[in-house]
Every structure is written in structure tokens, then in C-alpha cells.
Amino acid sequence: MIKAVIFDLDNTLLDFLRMKEAAIDAAIEAMIDAGLKIDQADAKTRIYAIYETRGIEYQQVFDQFLEETLGKIDYKIHAAGIVGYRKAREAKLVTYPHVNLALTELLKRGLRLAVVSDAPRLQAWLRLCSLTLQHHFDVVVTFEDTGKKKPDPAPFLKALGELGVKPQEAIMVGDWAERDIEGARKIGIKTVFAKYGDVTGTKHSGADFEIEDILDLIPIVDKENG
Incomplete structure (x- = not known):
């Protein structure tokens, strides 16, 4: 029984995967709007490469992405990405x-x-x-x-x-x-x-x-x- x-x-x-992709897309758009000079597709490839190495739950993904892309963390861009990610995550988590x-x-x-x-x-x-x-x-x-x-x-x-x-x-x-x-x-x-x-x-x-x-x-x- x-x-x-x-x-x-x-x-x-x-x-989960649908939510994750939407949140990453929103984060990249927000970082570009905040001044990050990068192609959307290139940014997405780089971020997913980090997840591939660190795991899909890796919480410092944007820190590492910016360090690898800019050589430093630009906190305006970083904050914009986090806010964009969180807003999309809440909207798409179903x-x-x-x-x-x-x-x-x-x-x-x-x-x-x-x-x-x-x-x-x-x-x-x-x-x-x-x-x-x-x-x-x-x-x-x-x-x-x-x-x-x-x-x-x-x-x-x-x-x-x-x-x-x-x-x-x-x-x-x-x-x-x-x-x-x-x-x-x-x-x-x-x-x-x-x-x-x-x-x-x-x-x-x-x-x-x-x-x-x-x-x-x-x-x-x-x-x-x-």
C-alpha cells in the first residue's frame, strides 16, 4: 500500500528551466541597459558556461561573469542584472x-x-x-x-x-x-x-x-x- x-x-x-532562462535573459538586458557593452547571445553563452562549471544554482554567477568580461565588478551593472533577474524570476516561477x-x-x-x-x-x-x-x-x-x-x-x-x-x-x-x-x-x-x-x-x-x-x-x- x-x-x-x-x-x-x-x-x-x-x-524551473523556463523560469531560469527568462530570468537570465532579463538580467542580461538589464545589464546592457546599465552600460554593459556585449552582445546578448554572447553574454548568455558566457553565463551558461559558468553554470556548466559551477552548477545551475551558483549564486555568484553575475560576479564571475562581470569579472571575466570587464576584469572587475561594475556595481551599477551588477545591481541592474540582479534586479532584472529577480523580477523575471518572480514573474516566471509557476x-x-x-x-x-x-x-x-x-x-x-x-x-x-x-x-x-x-x-x-x-x-x-x-x-x-x-x-x-x-x-x-x-x-x-x-x-x-x-x-x-x-x-x-x-x-x-x-x-x-x-x-x-x-x-x-x-x-x-x-x-x-x-x-x-x-x-x-x-x-x-x-x-x-x-x-x-x-x-x-x-x-x-x-x-x-x-x-x-x-x-x-x-x-x-x-x-x-x-
Whole structure:
């Protein structure tokens, strides 16, 4: 019997990559308006190269970008970029369709809900609170909680422990086959691949189930619980 549902956060509950790209575009436009002499496409390539090296959550990306581009940090340009980024982030940070409805339906069935994310703790909570999702979840496990990233079993095991359920009593929903699905599957958690959030064109997820809409999760849970 399924007693708990564990969700990945980015690209499973919220459209993170769409938000990130819009925020970066807005930041670059703001920095150019503030006096930065650079082509928009060139700036975007440089910023994403930093993310590729440092990780998509790297918080000093504009500092490094300006140091590499100008040889120093021009604080007028820097501040303009940060403000542009934050405004666009707030405007573009949205859940996927039917997320709130699906979470409500799961809670009505008495299931406990958790998030397991590789994001830094503060960033994960900021996203959840910005979307008023924080009250839906009994447990939120982020990178700082174990020092390990998926597919390492540690984040999944911590979530199970805090939820008070066994692996066979939980189901994991995620968009990244190699991390979300493989990591959960290896410790005996049933898995659901969120195809709607997949940006890499995954052909074989290895999941027990695949869904095109998060609401498709409801009949899966109902059938599992007979």
C-alpha cells in the first residue's frame, strides 16, 4: 500500500528551466541597459558556461561573469542584472498545470507528501513558499540535509525515515531518469517518470509508470492502493 508520495521539485512541480532562462535573459538586458557593452547571445553563452562549471544554482554567477568580461565588478551593472533577474524570476516561477489539484487529491486520500531536491535548502524553500506549496509537504529534503545528491540513496532514505514509511510504501515522482528514477528504484521505491518535465528527450526512463500530466498520478496511486 502506498502511504507517501515523494516529489522532485524542479521540472516536476515547477517549470524551473523556463523560469531560469527568462530570468537570465532579463538580467542580461538589464545589464546592457546599465552600460554593459556585449552582445546578448554572447553574454548568455558566457553565463551558461559558468553554470556548466559551477552548477545551475551558483549564486555568484553575475560576479564571475562581470569579472571575466570587464576584469572587475561594475556595481551599477551588477545591481541592474540582479534586479532584472529577480523580477523575471518572480514573474516566471509557476507550477505545472494541475499541481495544486493533484497535491490536494493526494492529501484527501490521507497520503503524506515529501520533496527530495538537489537544490540548496534556502532556494528550495524560497520556490515552495513563492508558489504557496510549503504547507502541502510533511518533509522537504535538500542537498544540505545529507550532503549527497540523487541518485545516491541518502536523500531518499532520509525522506523515508522522516515520513515513517518503508520503501515499498512510497512512490517517487521525478523528471530525471538517471537521478530521480534510478536512485529511488535501487532502494525499492516505486517510480513515476514525469514526462511533462523532461527536457532531454528521454526514451527509456526505467520507471514503473510514466505520466504526461501530474493528475495522471492519482489513478496510479488509487490502483496501487486497490
